Amino acid sequence: MNKEKAVMLTTKGCFIAYFNRIYGNNSPGSTLDCIALPRRLPCSNCLRPTSKTIEFQPSPLPAGPERLPGRTHLNLEK
DSSP: OOHHHHHHHHOOSOHHHHHHHHTTOOSTTTTSOTTTTTOSSOOHHHHGGGTOOOOOOOOSSOSSOOOOOOOSOOOOOO
16 A cells, blocks of 8 residues: 555545645645634535534436346347
8 A cells, every 4th residue: 555545544624725736736725624614515534523414415317217238248240
């Protein structure tokens, strides 16, 4: 395992700010955590101490749409 991955897995800070520092993203607010910025979708490390939850709207597609039929064989002849 490379060093960056090991540090990312053990970091207690913001994941997004961590990756911004690693990849050299120097845009305004890139090193702030999700709550301080505020980001629309905070990372799991920033969301945990706030006790907030993220709720997504249900899909507009009907539940359980029919699947496309699978192919039983491929015809490779031209």
